Structure formats: C-alpha cells, structure tokens
Amino acid sequence: xxxxxxxxxxxxxxxxxxxxxxxxxxxxxxxxxxxxxxxxxxxxxxxxxxxxxxxxxxxxxxxxxxxxxxxxxxxxxxxxxxxxxxxxxxxxxxxxxxxxxxxxxxxxxxxxxxxxxxxxxxxxxxxxxxxxxxxxxxxxxxxxxxxxxxxxxxxxxxxxxxxxxxxxxxxxxxxxxxxxxxxxxxxxxxxxxxxxxxxxxxxxxxxxxxxxxxxxxxxxxxxxxxxxxxxxxxxxxxxxxxxxxxxxxxxxxxxxxxxxxxxxxxxxxxxxxxxxxxxxxxxxxxxxxxxxxxxxxxxxxxxxxxxxxxxxxxxxxxxxxxxxxxxxxxxxxxxxxxxxxxxxxxxxxxxxxxxxxxxxxxxxxxxxxxxxxxxxxxxxxxxxxxxxxxxxxxxxxxxxxxxxxxxxxxxxxxxxxxxxxxxxxxxxxxxxxxxxxxxxxxxxxxxxxxxxxxxxxxxxxxxxxxxxxxxxxxxxxxxxxxxxxxxxxxxxxxxxxxxxxxxxxxxxxxxxxxxxxxxxxxxxxxxxxxxxxxxxxxxxxxxxxxxxxxxxxxxxxxxxxxxxxxxxxxxxxxxxxxxxxxxxxxxxxxxxxxxxxxxxxxxxxxxxxxxxxxxxxxxxxxxxxxxxxxxxxxxxxxxxxxxxxxxxxxxxxxxxxxxxxxxxxxxxxxxxxxxxxxxxxxxxxxxxxxxxxxxxxxxxxxxxxxxxxxxxxxxxxxxxxxxxxxxxxxxxxxxxxxxxxxxxxxxxxxxxxxxxxxxxxxxxxxxxxxxxxxxxxxxxxxxxxxxxxxxxxxxxxxxxxxxxxxxxxxxxxxxxxxxxxxxx
RNA sequence: GCCCGGGUGGCGGAAUUGGUAGACGCAAGGGACUUAAAAUCCCUCGGUCGCAAGGCUGUACCGGUUCGAUUCCGGUCCCGGGCACCA
Numbered sequence: 004x005x006x007x008x009x010x011x012x013x014x015x016x017x018x019x020x021x022x023x024x025x026x027x028x029x030x031x032x033x034x035x036x037x038x039x040x041x042x043x044x045x046x047x048x049x050x051x052x053x054x055x056x057x058x059x060x061x062x063x064x065x066x067x068x069x070x071x072x073x074x075x076x077x078x079x080x081x082x083x084x085x086x087x088x089x090x091x092x093x094x095x096x097x098x099x100x101x102x103x104x105x106x107x108x109x110x111x112x113x114x115x116x117x118x119x120x121x122x123x124x125x126x127x128x129x130x131x132x133x134x135x136x137x138x139x140x141x142x143x144x145x146x147x148x149x150x151x152x153x154x155x156x157x158x159x160x161x162x163x164x165x166x167x168x169x170x171x172x173x174x175x176x177x178x179x180x181x182x183x184x185x186x187x188x189x190x191x192x193x194x195x196x197x198x199x200x201x202x203x204x205x206x207x208x209x210x211x212x213x214x215x216x217x218x219x220x221x222x223x224x225x226x227x228x229x230x231x232x233x234x235x236x237x238x239x240x241x242x243x244x245x246x247x248x249x250x251x252x253x254x255x256x257x258x259x260x261x262x263x264x265x266x267x268x269x270x271x272x273x274x275x276x277x278x279x280x281x282x283x284x285x286x287x288x289x290x291x292x293x294x295x296x297x298x299x300x301x302x303x304x305x306x307x308x309x310x311x312x313x314x315x316x317x318x319x320x321x322x323x324x325x326x327x328x329x330x331x332x333x334x335x336x337x338x339x340x341x342x343x344x345x346x347x348x349x350x351x352x353x354x355x356x357x358x359x360x361x362x363x364x365x366x367x368x369x370x371x372x373x374x375x376x377x378x379x380x381x382x383x384x385x386x387x388x389x390x391x392x393x394x395x396x397x398x399x400x401x402x403x404x405x406x407x408x409x410x411x412x413x414x415x416x417x418x419x420x421x422x423x424x425x426x427x428x429x430x431x432x433x434x435x436x437x438x439x440x441x442x443x444x445x446x447x448x449x450x451x452x453x454x455x456x457x458x459x460x461x462x463x464x465x466x467x468x469x470x471x472x473x474x475x476x477x478x479x480x481x482x483x484x485x486x487x488x489x490x491x492x493x494x495x496x497x498x499x500x501x502x503x504x505x506x507x508x509x510x511x512x513x514x515x516x517x518x519x520x521x522x523x524x525x526x527x528x529x530x531x532x533x534x535x536x537x538x539x540x541x542x543x544x545x546x547x548x549x550x551x552x553x554x555x556x557x558x559x560x561x562x563x564x565x566x567x568x569x570x571x572x573x574x575x576x577x578x579x580x581x582x583x584x585x586x587x588x589x590x591x592x593x594x595x596x597x598x599x600x601x602x603x604x605x606x607x608x609x610x611x612x613x614x615x616x617x618x619x620x621x622x623x624x625x626x627x628x629x630x631x632x633x634x635x636x637x638x639x640x641x642x643x644x645x646x647x648x649x650x651x652x653x654x655x656x657x658x659x660x661x662x663x664x665x666x667x668x669x670x671x672x673x674x675x676x677x678x679x680x681x682x683x684x685x686x687x688x689x690x691x692x693x694x695x696x697x698x699x700x701x702x703x704x705x706x707x708x709x710x711x712x713x714x715x716x717x718x719x720x721x722x723x724x725x726x727x728x729x730x731x732x733x734x735x736x737x738x739x740x741x742x743x744x745x746x747x748x749x750x751x752x753x754x755x756x757x758x759x760x761x762x763x764x765x766x767x768x769x770x771x772x773x774x775x776x777x778x779x780x781x782x783x784x785x786x787x788x789x790x791x792x793x794x795x796x797x798x799x800x801x802x803x804x805x806x807x808x809x810x811x812x813x814x815x816x817x818x819x820x821x822x823x824x825x826x827x
Numbered sequence: 828g829c830c831c832g833g834g835u836g837g838c839g840g841a842a843u844u845g846g847u848a849g850a851c852g853c854a855a856g857g858g859a860c861u862u863a864a865a866a867u868c869c870c871u872c873g874g875u876c877g878c879a880a881g882g883c884u885g886u887a888c889c890g891g892u893u894c895g896a897u898u899c900c901g902g903u904c905c906c907g908g909g910c911a912c913c914a
Contacts, residue, residue, distance in 0.1 A: 693850065
C-alpha cells in the first residue's frame, strides 16, 4: 500500500485483476441463491454521459453488495444498437450505420470498463447482431401465426418533399426537421402487435407488482385506461345505418343535442350532403394536415363542420345535427361522440361556436340551472332533470340504472373500453430488424418460412436522406420468390420498432449463446425474473409496458413460465446541472472521461451516489466531487497511519473492553446495521455513505490507548469501513483490503455482520418537552422504567422554570425517546 | 386541460411508523501549521433578540386534527415531469 492514494494505477490494477480472474462471470449454480440485477442497456450514441454513470453506479452497488452477501449475481451489459440516430449519422457522415454503431460500442465499452462496473462481459450482446435479431424474426413469425401480429392501415407523419415517414421527434411545429415542408398525415399499411389482447392482464398485474413504484403503476394503469360505459346506437334520419358511440356518461344521454365524429370516421364522407360536401372535404383535408402533437395541444382551437345529416337521440327523439370535430379521435372509442354541451366543457365550447342548442339534464343539489346563464358546462355531481322517468336520481346512481334501461330497450349495451391501442411496430427505416414477410401478387402476404431465417439486413446500401426507406432500393433484398407458389415476389422492407428488441433482451442475457432458439428454457428459468431492474423514469410506460407484454407473449408461445419480467423496479431521476437537464445544446455537459482522469472512477461513483437518493434528480456540483475525493484520501491516510498498529493487533475479545472500546464498537455495529438497511431496503446510498463518513470521523477521534484491546477494536472498525465501502468504491476498497494483508479479493471477505449485542446502549438520552416544546434532556440507564424517567424529567433544572406555578395535567412518555409534560 | 411528482439553511440533502428540524457533505468566515502557497487539522455557520445563560421564531402559504405536525386532513400558490383533447 502506497503512502499516497493514486486512483489511476489502483484502478487499472484491479480492473486487470477482475478481467483476468473473470471475477463477475456466473453460471447457473443450483446450490446458490440467484440474483438477477439489470440496468437498462444503453443506446450506443457515442460516449457515456452522466445519466449512464449514475444508472450503472446505482446498479453496481447493488450487484456488489449482493455478491458480498453470498448471492450468485447475474449482472449483464449490452447494446440497444438499432435506431434512428445511426441512420442520421450515416446520412451526415456518408458512412454506414453499422460502422458508426460498432465504433461507438467499442468506445463506450472501454468507458464502462474504466468505471469498474462488475459485468459478466461474456454475456454482452448487441441487438443489431444477426445472432440476436434472427430470433426476434422467429418470434414475429410465431406471433403472426397466432394472430398477434397483423396488418392494418394507420396514419403516419409524412414529409411530401423528402418522401419519407417522420418520427414525432422529427416533426417541429408541424414541419419536417430537415426540409421544413409542412408535414401531413398519410394513411399507410403497417404491422401491429395486438397488445390490446393483453390489456386486462397487464392491468391486473399492476395490482400485483409490489416491488414497483406506485407512481409507475399508476401511470401504466392510466395508460391502459379501462373505463366502464355504454355503446349506444343513434339511428340516422335518412339512412338505414346507425352511428355507434361509446360513452361513460350515459347519465347525460337526455342532454345529447348533436353528434361529433372524427374526421377519419369511415362514415364521414357518406354523411356529407351535396350542399355540404365541399366544406366537409376541405375540413378532412385540413385535419390531415395538422400533426398529432399540435392537435393535442392545450390552446388548439376547437373546430368542426356540419355534414348536413341528422341522427336521432334514441331517448328524446330529438334531431341531432352530425358534425365532424377536430378534437374527436378515431383511435379512442368508436370515433364518434354524443355531444352534451350542458355537461361537457369541450362540447359546451363547440356548441357556443356553432350556435347549437343546450339541454340541461343535471342540476346541482338544491339549485336549478338556467341554460341561458351558463358560462361553462356543469360537470360535477347532481340530480337528473329533463330525463323522463329518471328525473330526481343522483347522476352517479343513474349511470347504472340508465345502462340497464338501454340494454332492456335494445338501444345500447354496457361496454368496457380501453385507452390502450395496438402497438404499431412498422418503421420505414433501414437500420432495424427486417420484418420477415413476403408479398406475392397471387398469395398476398406470406411469412418467410422459419427454416429460411434469418432475413439478413443487407449491408450494401446508400443513404440519401430522402426518398424513403433505403431498403426499398436494394433490389437484391426486395426481389425474391413466393415461398408458397414460387412466383416472383417482394420482401417487406419495413423494419421493426427498436422497442421490440428492448422488450426481450433481458431474457436473451440468460442464455446469450444459445443456438437452438431465442432462449434456453432451463437457463432462463434459473435466472428469471429480473430481481431488480433500474432505469430512468422516462421509460415508465412505453418500454416497461412493452417488455411486460412481450414476456406474456413468450410465455404463451411456450418459451418461458413466468408472467412478469421485473419483480422490483427502481426509477432514477435525471442528472441536472445549473438547473437544467444535461445536454450538448445547453453546453452544461460533464464529461465522465475527464472526471475519471482527474479523480478516478471511484470518486465519480461515490459522488453520483452521495449527492442524492436515486429516485430524485441529481444536481451536479464540481465542488461536491472534490469533497468525495477528499473523503477517500482521508480514509486512505487513516488506514495507512494505523497500519503498523493493526498488524500487531491481538484477537478481539468483545467481553473485555474498556468504555472507549465499547463505545467505538457500538458505533461500528450500529453503522453496519444502518448501512445494510439503507442499501438493502431503501436504496438510499446517500445516507449509507453519510453514515460511513460519520464512523470515519468517530474513528479519527478515537485515541488508541496502550492497552491490549484498543488495536483489535480499531482493526474491526477499519475493516468494517473498508468492506462497507467496497460496493461504492471497489478499486479503492480492494487496494486497501489487500494493504491490510488480506488476499483473494474483497468480495470473498463478505459483507460485515452486525453484532446486535454490541449495539445495545447502556444509557439513553430522553428528550423532555413541556407542552410540546423542547425544554431539556435527561440521561437515564437503558433499563429505567417510566416512573424513574418521569421523576428525573420533572426534577430537571432546565425544565423546572417552565413548570413553576403551573399544574401538571398529563405526562406522555414515548419509551426510550421522549417525555412530554402537559401543563396549564 | 388531464394525470403523476415535488417545495426544508447560501447549496446538495437528512429527519425511515406523528416524537430533539437541519445528520453528512459543499460553499463561506475565523484560526493553527508553513518563509509562502497547496495539502492537512481545529472552530463558527437558519433567522432574530441578548454581554451571556438563554428566549422567540422557522420546513412555500392559509386553516384543521393532535399532548406533539417537515410528516396526517382541507384549501391556495409556485416548480418539475408525462400526455394519445379519453368523451
């Protein structure tokens, strides 16, 4: 052990040691308790950023802690390697997405290794490798067979100038980010996964995932959005057809005075009367031009157009004009809304704008409601009026009664509706997993036979940045023959959404080299489910919902026997600097490489864990990093200075200590208990580190006496510190541990055990309050009963003045903590 | 607009089940060591009144429950994140 703490050489040394010994390589060991720890894998964007450092530092603490506690820990790492940025970079640099991606992976792998994260690198995978994506193609085919993958038309953002589909993030203020043309909605045939088949189960399990943050579960429940209501048919005046609506407010049916349809509604054009046809067509065109993001903006002007047709309210028999309205979405319900302007704010505004009638059917209890005087819709609970035989009912109870009535009369049916929509997985992009389908003029869409997999993504492609998917132009890829009839046919050129790859990578990690299928069932069942998953809160819905869905699909395809992929979830906050999220454009980025170079990886890890608890945002502070570095230096000196004493230390005899020794030992074991709980139960690494710092301060104040028991107590204390620090600053701990004369690595030493007997206090400090205000403190023997404490508190010199001339009404005693004297 | 979080010193944060508000760290100020600087060590550090002992006050704001509220309840304001106008 050197006199001075030199992180660079220490870190290189131990990283070499771990690599040479394959310290973190694991296999399925039935005799050991398994622990699968996973952090969300990175997109290989170029370099790691502080968010990665934080995410992976949090994970590494848990991995190393569990290892020290004797678990067989699976801790893998890989790359979410397909995606748009690679393609954009290829266009910009006139290079190839594969090259860009692999270079980035190589660089970032070095960075992660420099951080000292304890991964089993033998399991590394990249989703753009054919060994990964070919199995995904197989899964797609099996989903297709079961009807879980299907094709339907839907709308995409389309740039007419580039001739390209745009992602939402490529649309800026309704215009193409590259050429600034106005983006329009284009209808396209696309592949979908039937996630809605699993809506009920996905919802159900949100009530069983006890290891997930309630916040995330709430968001997922809201996303799935189950609601109970009715489907009601409104007959058309001049047609045989009916318009079907879904509503959760059947209690307001008597107040429905007009009908609003989505512009995309299949009946929209048919309902346009000759006089109105031109306006209706113009309106549909206009809605298609407005992009989805804008359409949902707060200040979006509610607009509509009258079709010229009328339908009939089935309970009031009133004529209801049928409008198209820009705020009605085809994706939710039936794409048609019965408009109740008196009791829905949007309908109220719409009715005002187009001079449509208002009919009050609910009034506040004990009051009446004048339709002419209303300035907003009345949307709270009340009593039904103008509703025939239902008048006088409370509107909540009326929901059930009216639903029953509608069913009996054959007007409508009770219905459950979900917000969740099927998952569109088609992407008109090159850098993704090719969807294994073939189009034949005679046979239609034909799946690629399983034995012909993989459909290789061709490498000889040029990137222009316009004119659509580059894959379309690779003749050798597109041109093929129909597997069914042998005639000339075309390959599907859509690739799969990258969320598909991230929906099952955690399963592939269990058997990454398995050559006979996507996963080796025996190995997967040993490791799954993931015991602890860690990642950013931004993935609370999409990724985490898709991964849950995919796990259930793989279960139903017979690949695995579990229902849910992640038993416990930890969502971490963002890394902030100067009050904003770190980003290149804001220029407030802290480069992990520079940090490692200056302080070493251990300091970077320590600070990112100490500055805030994981789930909170972390405000970066350069001075704070200095503080963490100073702390490590202090510990280093403490060990180095006491080394000669520690080497001579006799065996510890806990029964035979002086008061100072006992006090220090009590401190050591109380700290062990706290740090263990903070890591294991709360993931509050900041307070765990603070507790270790306090113990270091205590040890520094401890003066070893010339008695035989001082050195062993000190030795136990210092060894405890080093072992507790090991998950946080592993290189540092390994070096110091070896310096203390230990061999074989600190993992083998295990996590220190708390000796409960040593934590027992001999005396307790009792806080004395008078009328709830702190007035004094008394020290009593730990065994003192209530009477003794009370006596001592009432006699305390600092308390007495507050009792003078007053009468003691009550004394409340909280054992071992506090006594409150109530006087008046 | 809807949904989900959050608001504690100059700063990051602590107070885990309603029981000492401000642990730990940073910054700042003072001191020791040094020819000097760095490093290190020691002291002070919410506000306010006081020579001091100590008092009063204080966890966004207003109110409530309680012997006791940063913590629970009702209302208000502000900040952050998410969204697919959810009928």
